[in-house]
Amino acid sequence: MNDGKKFDPYADLLKPDEVDPERVPPPIPAATLVLLRDGDDGVEVLMLRKTSAIRFGGMWVFPGGRVDPGDRLPGDDDTMAARRAAAREAREEAGIEVDPGEFLWFSHWTPPPITPKRFSTWFFAARAEGHHAAITVDGGEIDDHLWINPARALARHAVGEIDLVPPTWMTLQRLCARDTVTGVLEELGATPPRVYVTHLGKTPEGDRVALWAGDAGYEAWDASLPGPRHRLTMAKSGYRFEESGDLDG
Known part of the structure; x- marks a missing residue:
């Protein structure tokens, strides 16, 4: 442990x-x-x-x-x-x-x-x-x-x-x-x-965010941009995955 x-x-x-x-x-x-x-x-x-x-x-x-x-x-x-x-x-x-x-x-x-x-x-x-x-x-x-x-x-x-x-x-x-x-x-x-x-960004709270193709912030490496989500937020309180839309095509 x-x-x-x-x-x-x-x-x-x-x-x-x-x-x-x-x-x-x-x-x-x-x-x-x-x-x-x-x-x-x-x-x-x-x-x-x-x-x-x-x-x-x-x-x-x-x-x-x-x-x-x-x-x-x-x-x-x-x-x-x-x-x-x-x-x-x-x-x-x-x-x-x-x-x-x-x-x-x-x-x-x-x-x-x-x-x-x-x-x-x-x-x-x-x-x-x-x-x-x-x-x-x-x-x-x-x-x-x-x-x-x-x-x-x-x-x-x-x-x-x-x-x-x-x-x-x-x-x-x-x-x-x-x-x-x-x-x-x-x-x-x-x-x-x-x-x-993987691209990376940060939340306003300073948590790292892994960004992948299809996420609104992917190209700019900017986790604050609004729009579709394809990301993993690595907060101290726990990881959180978000995925929106059809990302398999």
Whole structure:
């Protein structure tokens, strides 16, 4: 358990005037696997805790990491390489074997260019099989794991028991839409993968706001502009997601 304070995932942002748009390096390709199973409490998702010795230490995440050169085989496109990376990371971090061909690609995340180190991350979902019950964390980057209902994970975050970065929080929120793994996978696969290229703003109270395409303040990086909403407000009192209109098309 942490100290109850909300983690600020953007605390190390560069100032906009410190960033030369022409010299911003491309984000590092990465991949994440959202592994799902049906449990007594409904859908459960595998989450891992990062060790305190690495960046974002103590954070609860899904298995994943950067795409390595060895993840790309001849003829692979970027998405196939990301699938292989997600499968490899699941094996290395949690000791489980998964078939990348069975993964459902449902979202892609890129943080703002004022982030010192950026990962461009494919998010995949898959059903856990019976042999995935035994999880063995690597003890290096990962020091704990749990299977948890998505709504329960969000509730624990709301009271400061666990830390989550916005893409993880948003994914958990989407997983709450259905009560079974079959239903969740159908829901995630009903639309093309959602692409989130994050911009940032602030509320008058000083709370950070992640803005995405379709939000009135997205292009201007201005959370105060009136109009359609597609944002996550990261208030000290808790995260709040707002979405208006058809943002899948």
